[in-house]
Amino acid sequence: MKIKENIFEVIFPSNIYCICCGSVIDKSRPYALCDSCVEKFHWATGKTCKKCGKILEETYKNDYCHDCMDTKHVFRKGYTCSRYGLYERAVMMDYKYNDRSYIGRKLAEIMADRMKKEEIIWHMVIPVPVHPSREKKRGYNQSELLAKYFAKKADIPFDGSILIRNKNTEPMKALDLAERRSNVKNAFCIKKGREKDIIDKEILLVDDIFTTGSTLDSCSLELIRKGASAVDVLTFAAGGNLSLG
Ligand SMILES: [Zn+2]
Ligand SMILES: [Zn+2]
Structure with missing residues (x-):
């Protein structure tokens, strides 16, 4: 993984081209945007759902989004940086599927700045794991890289091996909420012998995108079951409610 990251750093040096549109930018531009x-990104600077952190319209009357009024999440609170719109999606697709792992570093910087104002001190940052067979195919786990860079920036211990995906789940894209939940049910476990490391710990779980939160809930459930005192979740972008299309 190291070699791969370095090669792409040379071919696509960060901080020279905008990670979204590719135009030439000053090296000093924050986040390489x-x-x-x-301006095109929808930053989560206004009203957000008090539970999952999704962006809400300023005119929306409730403190909680539609999904959170219907579903009880296992995690304590969700944090996100932006709404998963056209431009956020373009950057994320480039990061995930075009091998541009350095983009993860830029997204993690955004996530670290977003979390600066939060006062909780988490004991550790854990990424949502992918199944080993998928990681082998892609070469790296994009959530793990995000989590690792974020943890470094935010100065929180990172642990990428404690939570394991033991079921190679179906891609979530075409599934509805009930199918998503059953798809990731019991898909995660704690590595043998590592249970003691999460007891009474406040954990920040990191993933790239928040959609229904089913995967994050399933991970949180396993961490809580095995003794973690609380799990919060952080993603780069969050989609709209499924129920709203
Ligand atoms: Zn641009
Ligand atoms: Zn919500």
Whole structure:
């Protein structure tokens, strides 16, 4: 993984081209995003759901999104940086499928800045794991890289091996909420002998995108069951409610 990251750093040096539109930018630009792309992103700077952290319309009357009024999440609170719109999606697809792992570092910087204002001190950052067969195919786990870079920036211990995906689940894209939940049910476990490391710990679980939260709930359930005192979740972007299309 190290070699791969380094090679792409040379071919696509970060901080020279905007990670979203590819236009040439000043090396000093934060997050390697040009001004125009910074404006196109929907940043979570306004009203957000008090439970899952999704962006809400300013005119929306409730403190909780539709999904959170219907579903009880296992995690304590969700945090996100942006709404998963056209531009966020373009960057994420590039990061996940075009081998541009350095983009993860930029997204993690955004996530670290987003979390600066939160006062909780988490004991550890854990990524949502992928099944080993999928990681082998892609070469790296994009959530793990995000979590690792984020943890480094935020100065929180990182642990990428404690939570394991023991079931190679179906891609979630075409599934509805009930199918998503059953797809990831019991899909995660704690590595043998590592249970003691999460007891009474406050954990920040990191993933790239929040959709229904089914995967994050399933991970949280396993961590709580095995003794973690609380699990919060952080993603780069969160989609809209499924119930709202
Ligand atoms: Zn741009
Ligand atoms: Zn919500």
